[in-house]
Amino acid sequence: xxxxxxxxxxxxxxxxxxxxxxxxxxxxxxxxxxxxxxxxxxxxxxxxxxxxxxxxxxxxxxxxxxxxxxxxxxxxxxxxxxxxxxxxxxxxxxxxxxxxxxxxxxxxxxxxxxxxxxxxxxxxxxxxxxxxxx
Amino acid sequence: xxxxxxxxxxxxxxxxxxxxxxxxxxxxxxxxxxxxxxxxxxxxxxxxxxxxxxxxxxxxxxxxxxxxxxxxxxxxxxxxxxxxxxxxxxxxxxxxxxxxxxxxxxxxxxxxxxxxxxxxxxxxxxxxxxxxxxxxxxxxxxxxxxxxxxxxxxxxxxxxxxxxxxxxxxxxxxxxxxxxxxxxxxxxxxxxxxxxxxxxxxxxxxxxxxxxxxxxxxxxxxxxxxxxxxxxxxxxxxxxxxxx
Numbered sequence: 001x002x003x004x005x006x007x008x009x010x011x012x013x014x015x016x017x018x019x020x021x022x023x024x025x026x027x028x029x030x031x032x033x034x035x036x037x038x039x040x041x042x043x044x045x046x047x048x049x050x051x052x053x054x055x056x057x058x059x060x061x062x063x064x065x066x067x068x069x070x071x072x073x074x075x076x077x078x079x080x081x082x083x084x085x086x087x088x089x090x091x092x093x094x095x096x097x098x099x100x101x102x103x104x105x106x107x108x109x110x111x112x113x114x115x116x117x118x119x120x121x122x123x124x125x126x127x128x129x130x131x132x133x134x
Numbered sequence: 135x136x137x138x139x140x141x142x143x144x145x146x147x148x149x150x151x152x153x154x155x156x157x158x159x160x161x162x163x164x165x166x167x168x169x170x171x172x173x174x175x176x177x178x179x180x181x182x183x184x185x186x187x188x189x190x191x192x193x194x195x196x197x198x199x200x201x202x203x204x205x206x207x208x209x210x211x212x213x214x215x216x217x218x219x220x221x222x223x224x225x226x227x228x229x230x231x232x233x234x235x236x237x238x239x240x241x242x243x244x245x246x247x248x249x250x251x252x253x254x255x256x257x258x259x260x261x262x263x264x265x266x267x268x269x270x271x272x273x274x275x276x277x278x279x280x281x282x283x284x285x286x287x288x289x290x291x292x293x294x295x296x297x298x299x300x301x302x303x304x305x306x307x308x309x310x311x312x313x314x315x316x317x318x319x320x321x322x323x324x325x326x327x328x329x330x331x332x333x334x335x336x337x338x339x340x341x342x343x344x345x346x347x348x349x350x351x352x353x354x355x356x357x358x359x360x361x362x363x364x365x366x367x368x369x370x371x372x373x374x375x376x377x378x
Contacts, residue, residue: 005337007336008365009360011337045313049175
């Protein structure tokens, strides 16, 4: 795992988002085991308590579940995974729309620009625009 | 814990407590009225520029210097033999002799401290790419820092006091020392790490103490600090020190 951390933002939120992204993109499959606090702390060079907090929050949100003595696992509920996906999309949209409004675009224009841009993407052969933001 | 089961569980025993601690060297105040406490299972950054009192604070906590006033407790003990057995202190200058080999320095440490863990020390040597046969006098600055840290972390102490472990080394060696800190930190102990280089290391801290001209000017959980201010510890540190 590699994450470019931004020290200006709470680290646990950044790791949460990173793990959610892994789940949504299928790199961490439904029901798959999540590395231990210790492993992740060493790997990311992060305070173990911060990782602990990340996991607690993921559990609270139902994204991960811990099984006694076995460790932590990604939820196996597809619905939950779908809802994470929607949530992440909503965040992206919110940021995008906010940015566009700041640039002075109104709703109609934003929709128009997005539609045009998406159509442009379609015309490109080979779908060079696939992939996710990471 | 004995008997009284009804005692409130919120009362966590503090590893280190300072109450109104002051210290002067000659006319110069090194610490002014410092109060703080460090609980178990925490990595605490002790941040301050050179000469701000970090080393004095550590030396007093380690029982190597006495405060002029105020009280110090280590797991309830006054500084002394009992407290020294609980604390592993890594000074900012080499504590090994130049004629020693790495192995001899480790053996020396083992003979001095009952909590020395030969297995951990072996793993650390490997991690640090040090060999027992290396001469201390021929080690580079970065390797000396690694040996210092190996000596300190080879003990199974309750509290580790590390004075500038990434002080005078290049960024690569710094990264390696940082790795070792996370790798060999034990969650039932606590670590206080002093530094004036913050950006590289701030992600391993639970909490930071900022000290300026001997006074404690800020004490906060780092994640809370990021949440509240939208700033990194490094940035906040620069602001605190700019306002002279």
